[in-house]
Amino acid sequence: MQTKLLEQGVEITSALTIDELDEVKALGFNAVICNRVPGESDDFPEEASYRHKANQLGLAWVHIPVKPGEYSQEDIQAFADSLAHLPRPILAFCRTGKRATHLWAYARRLSDQCELTTLFAAAKEAGVDLEEHRQALESQSA
Template identity: 50%
Template sequence: MKVHRLEPGFAVTDALTSSDLEEAMKQGFRTVICNRRPGEAEDYPGGEAFARKAEILGLKWVCIPVSLGEYSQQDVDEFSRTLQESPAPILAFCRTGRRAVHLWAQARAQEPQCNFSGLLQAVREAGHDPQSVADILKIPGEHTAI
């Protein structure tokens, strides 16, 4: 499990396994956000087993399933609420981490004090493409990829 921190108290990773949930707990994470869709891949039939395991481990489990590039305002609002109301640190995941990064960026961009330059820098430092985030957020200009 390769964890990429985007801000204090929040990180993303790619596809988790059941044993990765144990590792997340050992690393101190208290909430896990799943952005995978049930049955999207053979290695991820659905979140029910993960949710049960998270509960056993004492982790809060939140499932906000989305497809890449298809983020509703409801998805973004739910992600934002989870960031605000759930115990930190929070770990979000999907197959590659990209959907989790996109939802985080959209949630933070709604905040009046959002520093867009800092947000894009955090995305870059986490190993993700800041241009894709800039495009989603409609930030003008070219933003160098990784």
């Protein structure tokens, strides 16, 4: 498992296995945000077993399932609420890390109007290009 920093206390990673949640805990994370849709691939048939394992490990767990590129205001608000209330550090994941990064950027714009240059730089450093979302991010407001 490789994590990438988005901001202090928030990192992303690609698809996690249930067993990797032990490593998540050992690395010092306190919370996990999952953006995978149950059944989207063979390696993620359902979410309940992940939630159960996270709870056993004492990790806060939030599931905000989204399809790539389909981010509703409710999804963005849920991610923003998670960033505001979950104990840090937080690890967000999806299949590749893109959805988690996209939701993070939208949530940051929604909650504190974070500058686009800051969001784009952090996402780029994490290996995710936000360019296709520029217009929507520019219009995102609290």
